[in-house]
Amino acid sequence: MIADVAVQRGKGEPRIAVEDRLFSLVLALLATETGLLKAEILSTVRGYAERYDPSGANANLERQFERDKDDIRELGIPLETVESPDRPGDNQSLRYRIPKGEYDLPVDVRFTPDELALLGLAAEVWREASLSADSQRALTKLRSLGIEPREPVIGYAPRLRVRDAAFEPIRQALDRRQTVRFRYIKPGEQSPRVRTVNPLAVVLHEGRWHLHAFDVEAKGSRTFLLSRIVGGVEVVPGSTFAAPPPGIQDRVLADLHELFLANSADLAVTAGSDAEVRLGKRAVLADDDAGVIRLHYTDVAVFADELASYGPEVRVIAPASLRDAVRERLASVAAAHRGAGGGD
Amino acid sequence: MAARGAKRPAQLKAPDKLVFLLSLVPYLLEQRVVDVADAAAHFGTGEQEIRDAVRLIATSGLPGETGTYQPNDLFDIDWDSFEDDDVIVIVHHVAIDDAPRLSAREAAALIAGLQYLSASPENAGSAQLASLMAKLTEGASAAPSRLAVAESEADASLARIREAVAGGRQLEFTYRNALGHEGRRRVDPLRIASLGADWYLQAWCHTREDFRNFRVDRMSDLVVADAPIEDHSDREVPDTLFQGSDSDLDVVVDVAPDALPLLADYLADSRTEDVDGRLRVTLRLAHYHGLKRLIAGLPGLVTVVAPEEARAVVADWADAGLAGYRDAPSSVPDDAQSTGPTG
Numbered sequence: 141m142i143a144d145v146a147v148q149r150g151k152g153e154p155r156i157a158v159e160d161r162l163f164s165l166v167l168a169l170l171a172t173e174t175g176l177l178k179a180e181i182l183s184t185v186r187g188y189a190e191r192y193d194p195s196g197a198n199a200n201l202e203r204q205f206e207r208d209k210d211d212i213r214e215l216g217i218p219l220e221t222v223e224s225p226d227r228p229g230d231n232q233s234l235r236y237r238i239p240k241g242e243y244d245l246p247v248d249v250r251f252t253p254d255e256l257a258l259l260g261l262a263a264e265v266w267r268e269a270s271l272s273a274d275s276q277r278a279l280t281k282l283r284s285l286g287i288e289p290r291e292p293v294i295g296y297a298p299r300l301r302v303r304d305a306a307f308e309p310i311r312q313a314l315d316r317r318q319t320v321r322f323r324y325i326k327p328g329e330q331s332p333r334v335r336t337v338n339p340l341a342v343v344l345h346e347g348r349w350h351l352h353a354f355d356v357e358a359k360g361s362r363t364f365l366l367s368r369i370v371g372g373v374e375v376v377p378g379s380t381f382a383a384p385p386p387g388i389q390d391r392v393l394a395d396l397h398e399l400f401l402a403n404s405a406d407l408a409v410t411a412g413s414d415a416e417v418r419l420g421k422r423a424v425l426a427d428d429d430a431g432v433i434r435l436h437y438t439d440v441a442v443f444a445d446e447l448a449s450y451g452p453e454v455r456v457i458a459p460a461s462l463r464d465a466v467r468e469r470l471a472s473v474a475a476a477h478r479g480a481g482g483g484d
Numbered sequence: 485m486a487a488r489g490a491k492r493p494a495q496l497k498a499p500d501k502l503v504f505l506l507s508l509v510p511y512l513l514e515q516r517v518v519d520v521a522d523a524a525a526h527f528g529t530g531e532q533e534i535r536d537a538v539r540l541i542a543t544s545g546l547p548g549e550t551g552t553y554q555p556n557d558l559f560d561i562d563w564d565s566f567e568d569d570d571v572i573v574i575v576h577h578v579a580i581d582d583a584p585r586l587s588a589r590e591a592a593a594l595i596a597g598l599q600y601l602s603a604s605p606e607n608a609g610s611a612q613l614a615s616l617m618a619k620l621t622e623g624a625s626a627a628p629s630r631l632a633v634a635e636s637e638a639d640a641s642l643a644r645i646r647e648a649v650a651g652g653r654q655l656e657f658t659y660r661n662a663l664g665h666e667g668r669r670r671v672d673p674l675r676i677a678s679l680g681a682d683w684y685l686q687a688w689c690h691t692r693e694d695f696r697n698f699r700v701d702r703m704s705d706l707v708v709a710d711a712p713i714e715d716h717s718d719r720e721v722p723d724t725l726f727q728g729s730d731s732d733l734d735v736v737v738d739v740a741p742d743a744l745p746l747l748a749d750y751l752a753d754s755r756t757e758d759v760d761g762r763l764r765v766t767l768r769l770a771h772y773h774g775l776k777r778l779i780a781g782l783p784g785l786v787t788v789v790a791p792e793e794a795r796a797v798v799a800d801w802a803d804a805g806l807a808g809y810r811d812a813p814s815s816v817p818d819d820a821q822s823t824g825p826t827g
Contacts, residue, residue, distance in 0.1 A: 157498075157540075158498035158501075159498045159501035159502050159505060159540075160540055160544070162498060162499070162502040163502055163505045163506070163540070163541075163544055164544055166502070166506065166579075166580075167544060167545065167546055167578065167579040167580065168546055168547060168579075170579040170580060171546050171578065171579040180551075183551065184547035184551030185547055186544070186547070186553065189547070189551070211498070211499050211502075212502075214499065214587065214589075215499055215502065215503055215584075215587055216584070216585055216586055216587025216588065216589075216590060216624065216625040216626070217584065217585075217587075217625070218585075218625050242585070242625060243580075243582075243584060243585065243625075244582035244583070244584070244585070245582060245583040245584065245585050245586075245623050246585075246622060246623065248622070249619050249622050249623040251616075251619070254612070255612070255616050255619075258598065258601065258612070258613070258616060259594055259598075259616070261597070261601055261604075262594045262595075262597030262598045262600075262601055263593070263594060263597060264597075265596075265597035265600050265601065266593060266597060271593040271596070271597075273500070274587070274589045274590045274592075274593040275590065275593040275594055275597060276500075277499075277500060277503050277587075277590055278586050278587075278590035278591065278593065278594050280500075280503050280504055280507050280527065281503060281506075281507050281583060281584050281585075281586060281590070282583070282586075283507060283511065283526060283527055284506075284507035284508070284509075284510040284511045284514075284583040284584070285510075285511075285514070285583050286511050286514045286515055286526070288526070294646060294649045294650045294675075294676065295649065295674060295675035295676065295686075295721075296604060296675065296676050296677075297675055297676070297677040297678070297686075298600060298601060298604060298677070298678045299677070299678060299679050299680075300597075300600055300633070300679075300680060301679065301680065303745035303746060303748070304745075305742065305745065311589075311629065311631070314629060314630060314631075315588060315589055315629050340630060341630035341631070341632070342629075342630065342631050342632075343631070343632045343633070343634065344596075344600075344632070344633040344634060345634045346634070346681075347680050347681050370742050371742075383627070384630060386627050388630050389630040389631060389632035390632060392632070393632050393634050396634070397634070408808075412664070413664070414660075414662075414664065414702075414777075417660060417701060417702055418701050418702075421639065421701050445781055445782070445783060446781060448780045448781060448783055448802075448805065449777045449778070449780045449781025450777070450780075450805075451776065451777070451780055451801040451802065451804055451805040452801070452804035452805045452807065452808055455808035455809070463809065466805075466809075467806065467809045469780075469783035469784075470780070470783075470802045470803075470805040470806045470809075471802070471806060472783050472784055473779065473780050473783050473798065473799075473801075473802040474799050474802035474803050474806060476784075476787045477779075477787065477788055477795045477796070477798045477799035477802065478795075478799045
């Protein structure tokens with residue numbers, strides 16, 4: 141940074157804003173058919189050229205270029221590297237370009253005012269999550285088509301939240317196809333175990349985010365609950381793996397749904413209680429006289445947490461695994477809150 | 485809807501600004517002649533942001549053969565209309581003329597958002613959503629990230645609520661509040677909101693003479709009245725689904741650090757204190773009725789420290805729950821049960 145300022149001061153140039161440099165780079169790479177050499181880019185493109193040293197010491201500028209390339213690719217701009225046919229493997233003769241055909245939105249991808257209104261709502265869903273930046277950028281790109289979205293008929297404010305700290309690092313690893321390592325607590329176990337996995341899909345099912353991944357040590361696919369990952373998610377340096385098949389996320393959801401249907405619980409709910417109102421809406425079978433409802437669920441531990449919150453308003457009749465899990469939770473809550481307070 | 489451009493972060497990051505520039509150019513070319521104010525409204529930005537961007541674009545271009553950015557290699561605008569009339573006309577352009585493709589992440593974010601919307605009253609079972617998702621996939625420069633949101637079922641009452649909101653009619657229903665008290669309410673329905681699997685109606689309550697959020701799953705016997713809703717345009721519908729009230733009570737708890745986000749809606753302030761590897765925070769709730777459910781639903785993760793009365797309420801709630809199992813046989817392994825995603 142200090143060196144940059146010194147060079148600028150020497151040349152008496154105002155500092156070029158980052159977006160100005162990135163914009164100039166994208167324009168230059170779009171305009172070239174054959175591609176530009178790194179030396180050409182650094183010595184001519186605005187934002188680099190002002191700081192370029194013809195005598196050769198441009199290490200800072202080269203690193204800047206590497207970061208800019210990554211930033212541009214993250215935005216979905218297809219920045220390509222072309223090897224010289226004469227000198228394969230020679231980094232100095234690599235050429236860079238953005239093929240216009242792969243940059244432009246395909247001509248048949250156009251949207252009606254109704255569709256744009258829906259997309260606006262879809263972006264709204266994420267306004268409290270890290271996906272918000274991505275969906276807002278997508279909307280900005282689509283606004284370039286110049287179509288005004290139709291005003292919605294009714295006010296509707298949809299929202300999904302992502303409260304798992306592991307979500308963002310996992311999603312990044314998923315996109316970059318990087319192997320990750322994290323500590324994970326299996327239900328029924330007290331302490332976490334380190335897992336090393338290749339993330340294949342991230343899905344939201346029954347209000348919980350799930351990671352479907354290939355477990356490197358177990359040599360098989362596993363599904364993890366993001367909420368049971370403790371501590372940080374660490375990327376294994378230099379790791380990569382093959383792209384999972386398209387649509388894998390839909391298959392993972394279908395599998396989870398099958399699991400959901402395979403598990404059913406019979407619950408006795410107190411008439412007129414919150415449990416009756418809220419769980420009753422999800423019941424697949426109800427015996428109103430007996431006050432018993434049947435519900436599907438995916439995960440014993442997750443469902444037991446929810447049922448514990450209803451205290452005496454709900455009693456698990458079956459299965460025993462769920463009944464024990466709820467009883468265990470209530471016992472631990474009671475034990476933790478009996479006697480004097482003050483943090484134990 | 486105040487959705488578009490209502491609340492933008494004041495400071496966009498450089499990549500976001502780049503996307504804005506790359507999107508503004510094709511828009512200006514397509515429009516040919518456009519007022520700064522119209523462009524700002526279209527992109528949901530301030531007018532000054534548009535002017536700054538236009539100035540930058542107008543002085544940008546290609547290094548050209550000589551590497552010196554000669555006028556012919558630059559964008560150019562009609563400077564007179566721009567400076568005198570605040571009107572943008574690009575008279576020369578280079579390199580770009582079309583909308584950029586979406587990134588894999590951008591397409592995935594919108595697709596997953598649409599999947600969530602498929603449960604909304606507007607879109608239940610809509611074929612439009614499927615074709616829209618296909619278009620987004622085609623419009624992405626790489627296969628969209630493998631991200632998906634399961635379709636959830638909308639509450640049956642939503643259709644009637646929607647009818648009232650769309651028709652601007654008052655709505656009457658029986659509501660069981662969080663304390664379990666039931667009563668008839670008459671409201672001016674204003675907006676339907678959802679958070680995850682939960683649905684809310686944001687409305688002006690004639691009974692309480694204030695804005696209220698109603699959980700849809702606690703509403704019953706809905707009747708759409710003939711009376712039109714009153715004008716509330718002078719007041720803003722609160723954006724938050726969780727409102728404090730005069731009867732708020734503060735409760736000190738210890739929480740496992742990883743579970744802190746689960747309490748985000750209830751934190752009284754941003755203070756945290758490290759106590760034996762847990763975080764000590766203060767929660768603000770309307771009543772103990774909500775507290776005992778919150779704490780019992782996070783077993784092992786949150787423990788109430790003070791006041792003593794709050795600890796007792798939670799302990800009693802859990803004990804009352806346990807009482808239901810006193811006669812039940814002790815653990816019998818059930819072989820047939822699947823156990824869910826275990827990792």
